[in-house]
Amino acid sequence: MSYDQILEQYPLPQSVKEEIKSELERLKVKKNVAKKIVERCYQAYLANLIEPGEAVGIVAAQSIGEPGTQMTMRTFHYAGVAELNVTLGLPRLIEILDVRKNPSTPMMTIHLEKEIARDREKAREVANKIEATYLKDLADIEVDLRGMKIVIKPDMEALRRKGLTLEELREKIEKNIKEDFEQEGEFFIVKVKEPSYKHLMDVFEKLRDIVVMGIKEIKRVIIRKEGDEYVLYTEGSSLKKVMKVKGVDFSRTLTNDIYEIYEVLGIEAARSAIINEALSTLGEQGLEVDVRHIMLLADVMTADGELRQIGRHGVAGEKQSILARAAFEMTVNNLLDAAMRGEIDYLRGITENIIIGQPIKLGTGDVELIAKLGVIKK
Amino acid sequence: MKVSLQDHVLVPKHEILKESEAEELLKLLGVSKEQLPKIKSTDPIVKEIGAKPGDIVKITRKSHTAGFSIFYRLVIE
The missing domain is CATH 1.10.150.390 (DNA polymerase; domain 1)
Incomplete structure (x- = not known):
């Protein structure tokens, strides 16, 4: 049948065409009847288009603003995502519209490559590569005040769990400090060059926070099973670094830091991210706002090729008048x-x-x- | 392995418009180039497709309402 041929003559959006087509096919209408139906649909479509000169911006502002008054003012909420703490509700919506460079709770959703997505062990391996592991998690660090030295006692069990060797640990530490460094059996000894207690304590602090493996920005990784594949959720965000990790399906790696998306994936990706984030923030609170309002908002924010916030430094503050x-x-x-x-x-x-x-x-x-x-x- | 940023789920398809197509488009819309929305030449996707300032980029988005929609941006410095 040639419903497609009839539909082709009308400049209707694709989704409308598909809907009409599936309905026509279900009813198996004749060609001349179908023509009339499509014509009527087109008339209805035209009648429902927004009028030129309509104040769409005001309508969008009201449509988002009114449900906004009903949102929770509470910053923290334990959302569907396991133990992760994510900013939701009004504070989050404000964060999105203000285009904050550092959201208060950055978070990433990381999907894995198809071959390993179903394997819990492999997922754990990837998570180990992403999660920041500090020296203090892998070793006991003791300060010997009399000898003016610091003794590092690696926890062999923790090392094995992270898949690290003593040798690799040693290299990591050596690269990060400038002091004299010795190995004594399983222990490492750091002797400070400058004989002052303050300096000793500074070195001690620095040693504790050496990132032995993983990505500095990612503080925690949680593995969850979704459908039949394992998905990683992280606390902290670094899109650029995570995308390079082996085993990560970069095309489905997401972050809730919109500015980061703008920097790494460009303005169009940022636009999609704004829509998704705003929609899910509102949706989570049980508020339904038509996407068209949010799409308009995202379009205004990205029209200049860079992210502009809605507020005094952005859209409203840059008005000509x-x-x-x-x-x-x-x-x-x-x-x-x-x-x-x-x-x-x-x-x-x-x-x-x-x-x-x-x-x-x-x-x-x-x-x-x-x-x-x-x-x-x- | 070199991956294309355009494979990412958030990134819609970007194409550079040919000169003739660009002229036709501006005529159809009845606007000048400068009235189009902008995209920076430093944008990662613009760099990837190699568009220069002054080019018009055609963006085919997946739309929540219309199935897909077409958007144009002018590449600026």
């Missing part, structure tokens, strides 16, 4: 700066026209009537 900026925040500063720079307000926007009492350029106000004088005279 002085009056609109002054009406939003920091009134005196904005007016003063504009006066010093000799800026001109062309009164093209909404806020400034309301301030001076003119009709606004929205809806019917956006349409101008031009009379052709010659025609009228006749």
